[in-house]
Amino acid sequence: MNPVGEPYRFQGASQYVLDDELAKIVNVSIALEMPLLLKGEPGTGKTMLAHAIAESLAMPLIALNVKSSMKLLDALYQYDTLTRLNDSRFGDSKREVSNIEEYIRMGKIGQAFVSDCRTVLLIDEIDKADTDFQDDMLDVLDQMQFDIMEIDKTITARNRPVIIITSNAKKDLSDPFLGRCNFHHIAFPDPEMMRMILNVHFPDLSEGLAKACLHAFYRLREFRGIEKKPATRELINWVRALRADPDFDLKAVENGEIPYLGVLFKKSVDMNLAIQQAGRPRK
Amino acid sequence: MHPGIPYLVRDKLLNSLIERHALFVRFFYMLREKGVPVTPTSFLRLQKALALGLIASVDDFYTAARSILVKSERYFDTYDQVFAHHFKGATLEEITDVELTDIAKALLEEWLKRPKEMAEALGLDEKKLAQYTPEELIRYFLDRLKEQKEAHHGGNRWIGTGGTSPVGHSGRHPGGMRVGGASRNKSAIKVAMERRYRDYSQEGPLTELQMGEALKRLRRMIPHGPRDVVNVDKTIVETMRNGGEISIVFDRRLADRLKVILMIDNGGWSMDPYIEIVQTLFNYARSQFKDLKIYYFHNTVYSRVWLDPQRHLRPEAVEEFSRRDPDTRLIIVGDAAMAPSELRWANGSLYVGEPEGRSSEDRLKFLARTFRHAVWLNPQAEASWNYTWTIEAIGKIFPMFELTLDGLDKAVQRLMKRH
Numbered sequence: 265m266n267p268v269g270e271p272y273r274f275q276g277a278s279q280y281v282l283d284d285e286l287a288k289i290v291n292v293s294i295a296l297e298m299p300l301l302l303k304g305e306p307g308t309g310k311t312m313l314a315h316a317i318a319e320s321l322a323m324p325l326i327a328l329n330v331k332s333s334m335k336l337l338d339a340l341y342q343y344d345t346l347t348r349l350n351d352s353r354f355g356d357s358k359r360e361v362s363n364i365e366e367y368i369r370m371g372k373i374g375q376a377f378v379s380d381c382r383t384v385l386l387i388d389e390i391d392k393a394d395t396d397f398q399d400d401m402l403d404v405l406d407q408m409q410f411d412i413m414e415i416d417k418t419i420t421a422r423n424r425p426v427i428i429i430t431s432n433a434k435k436d437l438s439d440p441f442l443g444r445c446n447f448h449h450i451a452f453p454d455p456e457m458m459r460m461i462l463n464v465h466f467p468d469l470s471e472g473l474a475k476a477c478l479h480a481f482y483r484l485r486e487f488r489g490i491e492k493k494p495a496t497r498e499l500i501n502w503v504r505a506l507r508a509d510p511d512f513d514l515k516a517v518e519n520g521e522i523p524y525l526g527v528l529f530k531k532s533v534d535m536n537l538a539i540q541q542a543g544r545p546r547k
Numbered sequence: 548m549h550p551g552i553p554y555l556v557r558d559k560l561l562n563s564l565i566e567r568h569a570l571f572v573r574f575f576y577m578l579r580e581k582g583v584p585v586t587p588t589s590f591l592r593l594q595k596a597l598a599l600g601l602i603a604s605v606d607d608f609y610t611a612a613r614s615i616l617v618k619s620e621r622y623f624d625t626y627d628q629v630f631a632h633h634f635k636g637a638t639l640e641e642i643t644d645v646e647l648t649d650i651a652k653a654l655l656e657e658w659l660k661r662p663k664e665m666a667e668a669l670g671l672d673e674k675k676l677a678q679y680t681p682e683e684l685i686r687y688f689l690d691r692l693k694e695q696k697e698a699h700h701g702g703n704r705w706i707g708t709g710g711t712s713p714v715g716h717s718g719r720h721p722g723g724m725r726v727g728g729a730s731r732n733k734s735a736i737k738v739a740m741e742r743r744y745r746d747y748s749q750e751g752p753l754t755e756l757q758m759g760e761a762l763k764r765l766r767r768m769i770p771h772g773p774r775d776v777v778n779v780d781k782t783i784v785e786t787m788r789n790g791g792e793i794s795i796v797f798d799r800r801l802a803d804r805l806k807v808i809l810m811i812d813n814g815g816w817s818m819d820p821y822i823e824i825v826q827t828l829f830n831y832a833r834s835q836f837k838d839l840k841i842y843y844f845h846n847t848v849y850s851r852v853w854l855d856p857q858r859h860l861r862p863e864a865v866e867e868f869s870r871r872d873p874d875t876r877l878i879i880v881g882d883a884a885m886a887p888s889e890l891r892w893a894n895g896s897l898y899v900g901e902p903e904g905r906s907s908e909d910r911l912k913f914l915a916r917t918f919r920h921a922v923w924l925n926p927q928a929e930a931s932w933n934y935t936w937t938i939e940a941i942g943k944i945f946p947m948f949e950l951t952l953d954g955l956d957k958a959v960q961r962l963m964k965r966h
Contacts, residue, residue: 285610288607288610288611289610289611289614291601292596292601292602292610292611292614292615293614295596295599295601296592296595296596296599296601296615298592298615300614301618303619303620345779345783346777346779346782349782349783349786349793350793352791353786353791353792353793439584442618442619443586443588443589443618445618446614446615447614447617447618447619448614449619449620449623
């Protein structure tokens, strides 16, 4: 537990626009030593937040990108048997073949545990893994230790990492999992917030262009039947595309035309729907 | 308690602390009453956050309590409503010891169901906890409540005192926190009353993405393709057998080879409201399953199902299915609502000129016997199933699940069960 006047307080970082609410939640989670589970639709900056926290607290970031086939052990450590076999056969490495420890490589969680300084551990897209992985992982994070069977050694975290877990899933994670996390849902930024995000990325963006783009963008998100709605990343890329186009006409966007639709819609079905609906005059 | 404070002031402070505590306990109960699944463990965690001085104002409380107590955005709206109601001009009524005991009792009952979490929350070890009688536990809890009151002497870290806590509000801290100017400068109650999360409180229609999540586990991995994955164990054994000369053993990589048959009820007005969701399921299934056959029927299955959605050109006799791999997963989608005669009578088919001979019920039973792993997905809300006789009857033949995220999840579990 940090003493009062704790040294670690999250203050936002240069590339991330942090809202007040989120800052509080991050701080409470750090103080309570609880993993923070962030949910929200893609493009709301869940992953970015972990980067921002790491930057702000001046801690290294260790990111574990969860995959559906992943086993918990992969995230903890790997025993590199093949290299050992190879060394034992050819014996041309500096490693001591009889010392198994030299062939143990830390996975991402392991790295966060053995790191000399406190780290930010990002566990990205936890919803991709199965429930067993999720629950077992939280056991490890609860106890802050795990065993390496091959060398009969227990790895205990030297410094408790700041843990950020993200999930894209609409579906809730298991109850035991949720019970051990603090939770926040990042809502999609409102236009005001989005304007600030644009400012961070394009400090010299003109008021007229920003207004027209935002207006068009939020209108596009209202289109019916869209599977993957354009999010922050698409908006930023779109603005970038518009600014790069020498023939770009601001008036056209203001009048409801949407050039470079393909930057905003990544699926062909969505694209077709968007073309149909974008053509309709606004009321 | 601070020694310098006169008794009268001290008692007043203590009382207000008890009141505040009761306020939180009531808040906790009100959340539960309104259907937010808050756990006692998380409630204690909130107490810990308060004790640590992390919460200095109602604003802080609003945010912190939500992140600690509420674990899904679906309940954010309810939380907002309860919060606004509860803390709007909140009246601080006195709470008696009897009430406190009642509250403690109720909380403990909950905890007894989860002894491990409880032990953790109370800072006891599980063995010690097991030796306590319920009365002793309640005593312990009450003592702890008192301790907690004492730990907050001065009360300046509790809600409503204007945030004199040294930790301060994030965001408005003089330390120069970069908040991007997003602070709302509105009271938490006002924010809560805005009900920003109203849209999240209802389950929207299923998207393909969500179906993907639910159906992801519906697969059967078998070795397939080139041998390009090193089998470490076998390699070691072979190498030893080879006298230390390395002999690497390769395996085929695993690929999904699950066979799926999807039968869709695409006829009749009763399925019309669900076309979109069924279409989504269909799209997902087509892109996901390598070995998928899709058939169509109207209302229920008679002697034939069709490969074409018009149910006209490419019929397939139901008897033929007995020749299929019995490990195939059969998923039937339909509202299962029809006239009882359609299901029961041997000649119940809606179509004239289709001599049947066997009732649809028999056909369905035949399919259920043929495929051990079969489910029926019903797009109608489960709550309404009881009102339709045929739904109940079909539910006895196939395990029936609602075509929602939860239902899909259960259906997938069922389909992957070994039996």
